Amino acid sequence: MTSIKSWAARAAAAAGLFASALAPAAAQTVYQIPALSDYSGPFAAIMPMIGPAREGVVAWWNAENGARLGVKLELKTYDTRYDTAQTASLWPGVLATKPVIGLSLGGPDTSALQQRLPTDKVPMILGSAATGFQWRPNQWVLATRPTFVHEVAGFLEWFQKNKAGGSRAVKVAMFTTEASPTFADMGKGVLAYAKANPGIVNVVEMVYVEPQPADVTLQLRRVLNAGAELVLVPTNIQQAVAVKRAMQALGKNVPIAYSIQNSPAMLQKLVGSMGAMDGDYEVHAGVIATDEDTESKRFYDMLVAKYGLKAPWHSITSIGLNQTLVMVRAVEAAARKHGGDKLTGEILYNTLIDVDFPAKDFFGFTGGGEIDFSVEAPFPTKDPRVNIGQVVGGKLVTVARGVPVPRLSKW
Structure with missing residues (x-):
C-alpha cells in the first residue's frame, strides 16, 4: 500500500510539472518609453553612443527584472533635432502612446515640456546636469545630476x-x-x-x-x-x-x-x-x-557581452546608461508596490519623489551618491557627489x- 501511495504522489507531482511547462508564461504589461533624441541636429554625432546605451539597459532590465515583475519596456525614439519647436510639435503624438515615463536629452526638451508635464502626468529623466532656472518646485523633468x-x-x-x-x-x-x-x-x-x-x-x-x-x-x-x-x-x-x-x-x-x-x-x-x-x-x-577596472566598466562590459550593446566605452555613452538606469529603477520600485499592470505617470512621478534610491543600484554611474528627488528640487540634493x-x-x-x-x- 505504501509503495502505491508513493507512486501516486510521484505521478501527481510529475503531472503538475508537465502542466506547468505547458502553461503560458506570466502575462507582461508593455509600456512604451519615449526616448527624445537628436539624430539630425547639433548633437547627432553623439546619439550613436547615447541611443544604444539606453537600449542596452532596457534589454538587460527587461530580462533580469521586468520579466519577474510582469513588465516589459519598449523604447520608442523621437528625433527632436534638439529643437524646442520640434519637441513641442512631436509631443501630442508621444502622448497618444500613453507613456508613463520618458527619457529627455537636454535643454530644448525641458523648455518645451517642463510646464506641460505636470498636466500631462509624464515624468522625464534627464541625464545631463540641471540648471539654476530649473531649480523650482513641482518640476517633472528630473535630472540625475545636480546643477552644473x-x-x-x-x-x-x-x-x-x-x-x-x-x-x-x-x-x-x-x-x-x-x-x-x-x-x-x-x-x-x-x-x-x-x-x-x-x-x-x-x-x-x-x-x-x-x-x-x-x-x-x-x-x-x-x-x-x-x-x-x-x-x-x-x-x-x-x-x-x-x-x-x-x-x-x-x-x-x-x-x-x-x-x-x-x-x-x-x-x-x-x-x-x-x-x-x-x-x-x-x-x-x-x-x-x-580603462580602470571599475564596477561601472564591468556593467558596461556585461551589456556588450550579453545584451548586444554597440557603443564605445565613453563619457557620452555613460550619459545614456546613467539616465536609463534611474528610469528602470523607478519603474521597478513602482511595480513592486503597485503591480506591474497598474503603472501610470503619476505613480512613477510619486515614486521618484518618495523613494531614495541607493547608490548601489546604479553601478557607479551617478557619481557615487544616492538618487533622491523632491517637490522642491528636480535633482539630487541629499548626497550629490562628483567624480x-x-x-x-x-x-x-x-x-x-x-x-x-x-x-x-x-x-
Whole structure:
C-alpha cells in the first residue's frame, strides 16, 4: 500500500510539472518609453553612443527584472533635432502612446515640456546636469545630476583642499557665454558661489565669449597674468578647444577643467591627442570612462557581452546608461508596490519623489551618491557627489571618487 501511495504522489507531482511547462508564461504589461533624441541636429554625432546605451539597459532590465515583475519596456525614439519647436510639435503624438515615463536629452526638451508635464502626468529623466532656472518646485523633468554649478563647486572645494593646501583661496578664471541660457546660468552660479565662499575661491574673471570663439588668446593671457591657477570651461566643445589652443599658443600649462559633454575623450582629436591635455581635469556627477577596472566598466562590459550593446566605452555613452538606469529603477520600485499592470505617470512621478534610491543600484554611474528627488528640487540634493578625472601621462585616470558636493543657496 505504501509503495502505491508513493507512486501516486510521484505521478501527481510529475503531472503538475508537465502542466506547468505547458502553461503560458506570466502575462507582461508593455509600456512604451519615449526616448527624445537628436539624430539630425547639433548633437547627432553623439546619439550613436547615447541611443544604444539606453537600449542596452532596457534589454538587460527587461530580462533580469521586468520579466519577474510582469513588465516589459519598449523604447520608442523621437528625433527632436534638439529643437524646442520640434519637441513641442512631436509631443501630442508621444502622448497618444500613453507613456508613463520618458527619457529627455537636454535643454530644448525641458523648455518645451517642463510646464506641460505636470498636466500631462509624464515624468522625464534627464541625464545631463540641471540648471539654476530649473531649480523650482513641482518640476517633472528630473535630472540625475545636480546643477552644473554644484558640480563645479564640489570640484573647487576638492582642488582648494588637495592642490592649494586648503589654507588660501584658489585663483580661478572661467570661460562661458551669455548667448546660451544654460551657460550664462553657469557663470551666474559660480560667481554667487565665489562670493559666498571667498576663502575657497577667488574668480579673477568670468570671461564671456562667443559660443564658438575663433580665438581667445588675448582673454586667456589676461587671466593668466592676473594669477589664475585653474581655468574652468564646463560649457561646450568649441570653447574648450579654443581655450586649450590658446593655452598651447601661450606655452602655458595651467590646468583646465571640463565637464562630461566636452570631456577629454571628446576633445583629444581636436587638440592633437590625449597627451596634449596632460594635467587637465574632467569633473561631473557621472562616471569617468577610464580603462580602470571599475564596477561601472564591468556593467558596461556585461551589456556588450550579453545584451548586444554597440557603443564605445565613453563619457557620452555613460550619459545614456546613467539616465536609463534611474528610469528602470523607478519603474521597478513602482511595480513592486503597485503591480506591474497598474503603472501610470503619476505613480512613477510619486515614486521618484518618495523613494531614495541607493547608490548601489546604479553601478557607479551617478557619481557615487544616492538618487533622491523632491517637490522642491528636480535633482539630487541629499548626497550629490562628483567624480574627478585627470589626464596623466597621456591617459585619463580617476583621481577622486564620490567627492561630496556642498549645499548651495539658489542664485
